[in-house]
Amino acid sequence: MSDANPIPEGADAPVTTTVTRRVKPGHEAAYEQFLEGILAAARQCPGHLGAEVFRPGSGPGGEYRLVYRFDSGEHLRAWLESDERAAWLRRAEPHVIGPMRTTFVTGLETWFTLPGQPGTPPPPPYKMALVTWATIFPLITLVVLVVGPWIKGFALVPRLGITTAVTVPIMTWIVMPRVTRALRGWLYPRS
Helix, strand or coil: CEECCCCCCCCCCCEEEEEEEEECCCCHHHHHHHHHHHHHHHHCCCCEEEEEEECCCCCCCEEEEEEEEECCHHHHHHHHCCHHHHHHHHHHHHHEEEEEEEEEEEHHHHHHCCCCCCCCCCCCHHHHHHHHHHHHHHHHHHHHHHHHHHHCCCCHHHHHHHHHHHHHHHHHHHHHHHHHHHCHHHHCCCC
8 A cells, every 4th residue: 555645643533545546447347346345344444434436537447536534543544454454455456557546634634635636735724724714604604694593592502513514514515625626726836
């Protein structure tokens, strides 16, 4: 395994790892079966928060990107060093070309991962903080305006819980991918 960035020591916050593999032309079906198996195995591990598969564009062969999320560096390390994962990776070898590329991100960096460019380092922290604030402030304002009338009778903590439960998924899967793409030239001036 090629680790571009080691797992941060003592990472108590969620950690994401991105694994990229190039699949041999004509081996896509076998690789898809491998993905089903390794994802099912990962789901059984303590601290597993989810996984996503980014498949290559049209045409035979291509690069697959698998993104795992775990609740801590310790749990991610346990998965990466597990015998079960090693066995699954051996099963994939006849179907892939070249080495596996692995990168790790924590915190805000996970919102700033460019699809198709998993090795790209995250932007400077000040840019991530500025974009996150400029994006989350109007989003939370909108969520409060829309949801607020329905939850105004709730106590403060449940209201905040509902507001953040609505905001975080929208931010993670809808808003930040679009904002990151739109501001790509400023966030990643060399990519």
